[in-house]
Amino acid sequence: SPRRAAPWxxxxxxxxxRDRPVxxxxxxxxxxxQSYPGEIECVIVFDQSAPAQVNVELPVxxxxxxxxxxxxxxxxxxxxxxxxxxxxxxxxxxDDDDTWDADKLRLQVELLDVAxxxxxxxxxxxxxxDRVIARSAPGSVSLQQLVRKRHPELGVPTFLLRRDAxxxxxxxxxxxxxxxxxxxxxxxxxxRRGPIDAVRRPLVDVFWHQQSYxxxxxxxxxxxxxxxxxxxxxxxxxxxxxx
Numbered sequence: 001s002p003r004r005a006a007p008w009x010x011x012x013x014x015x016x017x018r019d020r021p022v023x024x025x026x027x028x029x030x031x032x033x034q035s036y037p038g039e040i041e042c043v044i045v046f047d048q049s050a051p052a053q054v055n056v057e058l059p060v061x062x063x064x065x066x067x068x069x070x071x072x073x074x075x076x077x078x079x080x081x082x083x084x085x086x087x088x089x090x091x092x093x094x095d096d097d098d099t100w101d102a103d104k105l106r107l108q109v110e111l112l113d114v115a116x117x118x119x120x121x122x123x124x125x126x127x128x129x130d131r132v133i134a135r136s137a138p139g140s141v142s143l144q145q146l147v148r149k150r151h152p153e154l155g156v157p158t159f160l161l162r163r164d165a166x167x168x169x170x171x172x173x174x175x176x177x178x179x180x181x182x183x184x185x186x187x188x189x190x191x192r193r194g195p196i197d198a199v200r201r202p203l204v205d206v207f208w209h210q211q212s213y214x215x216x217x218x219x220x221x222x223x224x225x226x227x228x229x230x231x232x233x234x235x236x237x238x239x240x241x242x243x
Contacts, residue, residue, distance in 0.1 A: 006113075008038030011105055011160075012088035016069070016078030017096035018047045021054075023207075024096040028054050031094060032062045036105035043086055045069050045078040072174035076182045079156075080171045092160045097207050100157070104203040108160045117194040118165030121158040123202035137198035143191035146184075147234050147241040154196070156183040157204045168193060173231075178220035181228055188232055 013031050017024045024044070031042045039061045044054065047069040054064060067085055071077035079093060090109070094100060104122065111120050123137040135153035138145075145151070161169075169190045176182045190196060228235060235241040 012086040014082030118162035180224035
């Protein structure tokens with residue numbers, strides 16, 4: 001925004017990946033091509049797979065780092081590896097099979113400037129077979145609203161946080177079965193501090209496909225739900241939340 005007087009802070013974007021090189025390259029290209037005026041570091045964390053270079057051109061102000069997940073196998077451990085290994089004042093996440101609109105980071109950082117709790121999200125578009133479903137985000141969502149509705153449009157690839165807020169919330173929970181619902185757990189913990197603001201527009205494309213880990217892992221999803229109920233009494237105490 002031309003009206004923004006302060007320097008644009010650098011952003012670390014953490015991308016966990018495992019054996020999806022074509023999709024990964026598409027995701028990284030979307031991160032590198034952001035219209036955001038500040039510096040962007042894309043940290044690719046290889047989970048249970050060997051690191052491999054991603055063939056993308058890097059303009060000034062963009063860089064890519066390759067890491068290996070040194071924590072619990074799975075998306076949560078990979079994201080935490082990236083968080084610990086980076087030091088940018090802002091942290092965002094993108095899955096290896098998702099993509100971002102070019103203006104995602106710029107619009108979110110502008111909102112983050114006035115977001116009191118240092119955590120913003122945005123809407124998303126879900127792609128499945130030949131269907132595209134746009135899911136706009138609520139402008140703000142409270143803990144009680146999250147208890148009574150999952151708000152699936154607020155997924156990890158929509159998150160942008162100040163690092164000080166991330167320090168208060170804590171790392172992603174690596175004990176969530178299969179890392180299913182880790183984003184919901186993170187949202188619930190974050191919302192204890194105060195409402196989460198969001199750019200209403202869908203700025204992320206999420207692709208559901210047969211290579212998705214959870215395409216057939218129904219028991220993992222059920223186990224995760226039981227885990228979250230045990231971890232968050234506020235869910236179990238509300239009939240709608242428990243359902």
